[in-house]
Amino acid sequence: MPKRVTLALLVLVAAQSPGLSAQDYRARAVAILKTVPLIDGHNDIPDAIRERGGLDSVDFAVAQPKLMTDIPKLRAGAVGGQFWAAYVPVTTMDSGPHPAVYALEQIDLIKLLCAKYPRDLAMAYSAADVERNFKAGRVSCLIGIEGGHAIENSLGALRMFAALGVRYMTLTHWRSLSWATASTDTARRGLSAFGRDVVHEMNRLGILVDLSHVNDGTMSDALHAAHAPVMFSHSSARALTHHSRDVPDSILRLVPANGGIVMVNFNPGFVSEEVRVYEDSIGPRTRALRAAGADSAAIGDSLTAWQARAPKATLPQVADHIDYIRRVIGVDHVGLGSDFDGITEVPVGLEDVSKFPDLIAELLRRGWSEPDVQKVAGLNALRVLRAAERVASEMRGARH
Ligand SMILES: [Zn+2]
Numbered sequence: 001m002p003k004r005v006t007l008a009l010l011v012l013v014a015a016q017s018p019g020l021s022a023q024d025y026r027a028r029a030v031a032i033l034k035t036v037p038l039i040d041g042h043n044d045i046p047d048a049i050r051e052r053g054g055l056d057s058v059d060f061a062v063a064q065p066k067l068m069t070d071i072p073k074l075r076a077g078a079v080g081g082q083f084w085a086a087y088v089p090v091t092t093m094d095s096g097p098h099p100a101v102y103a104l105e106q107i108d109l110i111k112l113l114c115a116k117y118p119r120d121l122a123m124a125y126s127a128a129d130v131e132r133n134f135k136a137g138r139v140s141c142l143i144g145i146e147g148g149h150a151i152e153n154s155l156g157a158l159r160m161f162a163a164l165g166v167r168y169m170t171l172t173h174w175r176s177l178s179w180a181t182a183s184t185d186t187a188r189r190g191l192s193a194f195g196r197d198v199v200h201e202m203n204r205l206g207i208l209v210d211l212s213h214v215n216d217g218t219m220s221d222a223l224h225a226a227h228a229p230v231m232f233s234h235s236s237a238r239a240l241t242h243h244s245r246d247v248p249d250s251i252l253r254l255v256p257a258n259g260g261i262v263m264v265n266f267n268p269g270f271v272s273e274e275v276r277v278y279e280d281s282i283g284p285r286t287r288a289l290r291a292a293g294a295d296s297a298a299i300g301d302s303l304t305a306w307q308a309r310a311p312k313a314t315l316p317q318v319a320d321h322i323d324y325i326r327r328v329i330g331v332d333h334v335g336l337g338s339d340f341d342g343i344t345e346v347p348v349g350l351e352d353v354s355k356f357p358d359l360i361a362e363l364l365r366r367g368w369s370e371p372d373v374q375k376v377a378g379l380n381a382l383r384v385l386r387a388a389e390r391v392a393s394e395m396r397g398a399r400h
Pocket residue numbers: 146213234342
């Protein structure tokens with residue numbers, strides 16, 4: 001019997017066997033992740049490594065105390081492909097190295113990191129590369145720039161980032177640009193005319209337009225301007241957790257026609273409404289203590305006591321977001337975008353990259369079929385990459 005059919009039967013049996021243990025579901029998840037590369041949309045270990053080791057010591061080992069990502073954990077988590085964030089701090093817009101230089105250094109760092117572990121990691125610039133690396137037993141390293149300020153308003157810089165192998169660019173980070181508005185901004189405007197030019201050029205180059213971090217107006221404008229599928233590399237569902245970084249239903253409903261993907265973020269404040277409300281309470285609480293005349297030591301003690309009672313997000317809540325997006329727009333448009341090593345708190349049960357199979361196991365436990373699990377794990381991301389490659393070659397053929 002072909003392996004895939006056997007697996008399908010096993011999963012079917014699993015779905016119908018209430019007596020299966022958690023370990024059984026995890027074993028099924030790991031078996032499925034041998035058939036399809038699990039692709040995560042966003043991991044921030046490059047900047048964590050840079051903070052600790054500088055640019056001369058590019059190695060997972062510098063990430064001490066241990067962070068959420070290293071080679072043994074990637075292997076234990078059956079990760080097949082990782083979009084590493086070439087994150088550019090918004091402060092580079094004011095001082096320090098130019099954003100474009102910072103981005104170049106991050107891309108260099110990602111390539112050095114990948115080259116350091118040739119038995120385990122391999123660069124990938126296309127869907128075909130990911131599949132080839134997966135067959136060879138290596139984790140694909142894909143590059144995503146986090147923050148459109150990296151191009152410094154230059155389409156020439158954008159084209160050169162494409163030439164270096166960048167496969168997505170998040171249009172903004174926490175701060176708005178002249179051409180795109182961030183989710184943290186109260187302004188309602190979206191993309192400017194130049195912003196639409198950037199989206200068009202990204203489509204022509206095969207760089208995915210990443211709408212995590214932008215405001216709803218920019219999400220909508222980009223979805224209407226795009227010729228290729230867009231992605232949300234690390235955002236969850238706002239209907240479940242009312243955070244501006246999450247995607248509202250009105251935008252979710254535009255995604256199927258575009259063919260894009262929403263890759264669910266694990267950030268506790270994005271997946272648990274209780275945690276979001278708690279996090280939002282810290283600022284007002286501090287201000288209230290200060291207004292009541294408390295000194296900084298008293299404020300510190302009070303916040304420590306407050307934090308001891310902080311709610312926790314959980315793995316099933318992350319699965320709830322995945323389930324919700326599937327229910328609203330279909331299983332073809334949902335994926336995983338952990339934000340590991342960019343987040344400081346983690347859901348219980350999803351502490352690091354080794355835990356991905358536990359999340360897949362939870363979906364199986366909820367009765368998900370093998371083909372649906374494969375889509376969320378990686379097939380949807382591969383489809384979006386491939387579609388972007390096709391649109392790019394068509395647009396270049398037509399000399400747009
Ligand atoms: Zn981010």
